Amino acid sequence: xxxxxxxxxxxxxxxxxxxxxxxxxxxxTLDWQPYVGSDMPGYGFxxxxxxxxxxxxxxxxxxxxxxxxxxxxxxxxxxxDGLFPEYYSKERAEExxxxxxxxxxxxxxxxxxxxxxxxxxxxDLISYRIGVVKGYIxxxxxxxxxxxxxxxxxSDLESLNNLVEGKVDLIVIDKLVAQYLIQKYLPSSxxxxxxxxxxxxxxxxxxxxxxxxxxxxxxYQDFNRGFDIITKDGTxxxxxxxxxxx
Numbered sequence: 001x002x003x004x005x006x007x008x009x010x011x012x013x014x015x016x017x018x019x020x021x022x023x024x025x026x027x028x029t030l031d032w033q034p035y036v037g038s039d040m041p042g043y044g045f046x047x048x049x050x051x052x053x054x055x056x057x058x059x060x061x062x063x064x065x066x067x068x069x070x071x072x073x074x075x076x077x078x079x080x081d082g083l084f085p086e087y088y089s090k091e092r093a094e095e096x097x098x099x100x101x102x103x104x105x106x107x108x109x110x111x112x113x114x115x116x117x118x119x120x121x122x123x124d125l126i127s128y129r130i131g132v133v134k135g136y137i138x139x140x141x142x143x144x145x146x147x148x149x150x151x152x153x154x155s156d157l158e159s160l161n162n163l164v165e166g167k168v169d170l171i172v173i174d175k176l177v178a179q180y181l182i183q184k185y186l187p188s189s190x191x192x193x194x195x196x197x198x199x200x201x202x203x204x205x206x207x208x209x210x211x212x213x214x215x216x217x218x219x220y221q222d223f224n225r226g227f228d229i230i231t232k233d234g235t236x237x238x239x240x241x242x243x244x245x246x
Contacts, residue, residue, distance in 0.1 A: 025054055025219050026062040027207065028071035028080040032156070034180045034243065035085055035103065035205070038065045045243040046085050049102050050207060052235055053226035067154060069135035078213050082220075085205035087137040095211060097220045101204030102227055102236075106175045107138060109196040110160070115169060117196060122148065131159040131171035138172050139201050157181050164189050172200065 027050070031037050036044040042051070043063055051061045066074065075083040076095060087105070088098060109130075111117050119125050122145050132138065134152045142148070151168050153159040159171045160181055175195055182190050207223055209216035230236050 023058055024060045024062060025081045025223075026064070027082045027084055028064055028066055028075050029084055030068045030071055031065055032068075032085070032174075032177060033184075034176060035105075035174075036063075045239055046103055046205065048239045048243075049227070049230070049236060050084060050223070052230050052239070053102070053223055056226040056229045057222040059222065059226075067135075068133065069154075072135055075208070075210055078210055081213065081215065082207045082209045084207040086208045087203045088206065089137045089140070092137070092208060096208035097211060097216050099207040099209070099220055100224045100227055101206050103205040105203040105205055107172065107200040107203055108175045108178070109170045109200065110163060110173050110178050110193055111170050111196050112163065112166070113192055113194050117170065119196070125170065128169040129167070131162055131168040133159055133172075136172075142172065142200060157185060160186060160193075163193065170196070175199070 029036050029043075029047070031039075032044075033040060034044055035046040040047075042048040047063055051063075054061045064080070071080075071083055074080060082099075083096075085103060085105070086092070086096075086098075109119075117125075117128065122142060126147055126149075129149050129151055131153055132150050133156055134154060137143065151162070153162060156173055156177050159168075159173065160178065162168050163171050164186060178193075178195070182193060186193075207220075209220045227236075
């Protein structure tokens, strides 16, 4: 009887450890510094928030960096449990569950300072070449404005480089991303570029989970619970302070 008890206990422990080992979430993302980046400590402050929220719920988080277009497509196909950081769109919400928002993005136009460009509505920008990143959601109005001359690039850095070189007149970019990339990769252009007012929009940022995967609802709920915990105990503020973005 004692041997049976020991055997059963050992089997239970083994099964429990195996279950814990399998409690992982695999997320696709992109290099979008300073929010998230493969070359950043903790993969950037957005990745730190996501990882810590899941850690509180007993998960191990695996993050894979891809181009944004590939990240979206592969997550849609079910190759990843989720995708972040994502803006909200009605179209994406048909295929994905959206987590609670955990950060914000200020979306703006950037231009060269010597370019005399101003706008009150998007129709004022008809005569300009506008750089966008392939696969990005910007705003519903902008993305559906087929009267605008949009030029697609593979990344924000490529978009910025083309702005500097005069191949486009404007680009759509997150303001914090623009400041980071200019400081790191284009410091000689720091005094020649500027954002254009008014901003396009302030976007909340989310993790999205493909509805086609059976475990998505649980992972989405667990993130929300974990994020609530780290918000209330001050961990989110600590992460933001450490990143210099509080």
